[in-house]
Amino acid sequence: MIGCSLSVPGRDWPKDMKLSNMHANGFVLAGTCPHCHHEAAFPTVTGTYEYRSGSGWPDLIIGGAQCLACNNYILGILESKQSGTGIQWVYATHYPLEKPDDRVADEIPSEIKPDFQEALRCRWIKAYNATVEMCRRALEASCIQLGADPDLVLSKMIDWIHGQGKITTPLQEMAHKIKLGGNRGAHPSYRTITPEDADAVIEFTAEYFQHVYVMPARMNKFDFGKPKKTK
Numbered sequence: 001m002i003g004c005s006l007s008v009p010g011r012d013w014p015k016d017m018k019l020s021n022m023h024a025n026g027f028v029l030a031g032t033c034p035h036c037h038h039e040a041a042f043p044t045v046t047g048t049y050e051y052r053s054g055s056g057w058p059d060l061i062i063g064g065a066q067c068l069a070c071n072n073y074i075l076g077i078l079e080s081k082q083s084g085t086g087i088q089w090v091y092a093t094h095y096p097l098e099k100p101d102d103r104v105a106d107e108i109p110s111e112i113k114p115d116f117q118e119a120l121r122c123r124w125i126k127a128y129n130a131t132v133e134m135c136r137r138a139l140e141a142s143c144i145q146l147g148a149d150p151d152l153v154l155s156k157m158i159d160w161i162h163g164q165g166k167i168t169t170p171l172q173e174m175a176h177k178i179k180l181g182g183n184r185g186a187h188p189s190y191r192t193i194t195p196e197d198a199d200a201v202i203e204f205t206a207e208y209f210q211h212v213y214v215m216p217a218r219m220n221k222f223d224f225g226k227p228k229k230t231k
């Protein structure tokens with residue numbers, strides 16, 4: 001399971017890049033890759049451009065750099081800081097800073113995955129109401145996938161799949177919590193959806209799918225039954 005693991009990684013998108021070293025032809029950045037999300041080094045692979053606002057030291061050095069983990073490219077920018085009589089180069093920024101991490105567990109059925117992925121992308125742009133609405137939609141898609149009548153209201157679908165023994169009582173309660181969060185996002189009210197609310201609903205939805213789809217698929221891969229005698 002990746003992307004939607006239960007600690008909801010990547011939701012705060014830390015900008016943890018730093019300058020690793022400089023050399024005659026460029027520089028090397030180190031940090032989390034915006035493309036592959038791995039910790040990696042980014043040596044410049046182009047010439048660098050030096051921006052000067054005056055006649056002295058450059059203010060900025062700009063260069064195209066390549067992630068050594070995935071081979072994708074970023075634009076790295078360094079800035080000069082006064083240091084004694086000279087200057088020191090430090091990391092300023094890079095582009096793209098981050099891309100939405102909408103990876104979800106492969107075990108989630110394909111008719112449900114896109115809704116949950118859209119929820120993760122909504123969270124990335126701080127669209128908190130849309131985030132919880134899309135989690136609710138993913139839950140509804142899951143209820144239908146588990147055989148609930150699409151004409152029922154969602155709370156009845158949840159209770160039906162619980163009645164069929166497809167989810168446990170704690171999961172039923174979690175599903176109702178996701179549904180209520182989605183309702184708050186969908187309808188105007190005094191109760192505003194906060195970033196913490198959105199993160200919680202994502203966490204509950206990821207946990208729900210972990211139990212409903214990921215865990216059973218994982219268990220199916222292992223057979224610890226008594227080996228049959230061969231004749």
Ligand SMILES: [Zn+2]
Pocket residue numbers: 033034035036037038040067068069070071072
């Ligand atoms: Zn990368």
